[in-house]
Amino acid sequence: MNYVSPFGDMDTDHEWPDALCLSRAHSANASDDTIDEFYEGAVTLIDAGIPQPAFFLARQLAELSLKALVGPGPKKFNHDLGKLLKHLQESGDDLFAAGEDRHLVVEFIRDLYNRDPGGDEGRYATTKGGTPALAKVCCANPPLFRRYVDLLFAYTQARLSRVGQTV
Secondary structure: OOOOOOOOOOOOOOOOOOOOOOOOOOOOOHHHHHHHHHHHHHHHHHHHOOHHHHHHHHHHHHHHHHHHHHOOOOOOOOOOHHHHHHHHHHOOOHHHOOOHHHHHHHHHHHHHHHHOOOOOEOOEOEOOOOOEOOOOOOOOOHHHHHHHHHHHHHHHHHHHHHHOOOO
16 A cells, blocks of 8 residues: 555645644634644543643643733743743733633643643653653643633633734
8 A cells, every 4th residue: 555645735735624734824813723723632632531742732731821812022932931920020011900701821831830830741652851741730620621721722712813913
């Protein structure tokens, strides 16, 4: 059997009516589309009881959301949620305004950061240092985990639609 790539090139038409469009080259809003997909992936994994990838995608969702709120520019945050939160707080960002949902979103992101400061937990079986992945976390409460992912996504979407920022 010959290998046939499942990926279509940008310069060819595809024959699949249900194609998974991977490229952001023709996306009307690449930032929103990417955040939407990370959200959908995270909640699907939470709902299916697939924990480690759910944590990883939730953390990625938090990172992409914060970077979208910061906006474009030369800032170097890498995967550091703590630096992103600090920058937004110091700039007086709306995320830190009064409101229970905002507070819960910030605390959820801080929790993700505290359990995975390097951004490598959940991606591999071990961290860069060789310790087991997510060694600081035993398990997650699925409904609560899902609630915070939903709040993060809803807040981010409301902000991005209001200000039209992109990553």
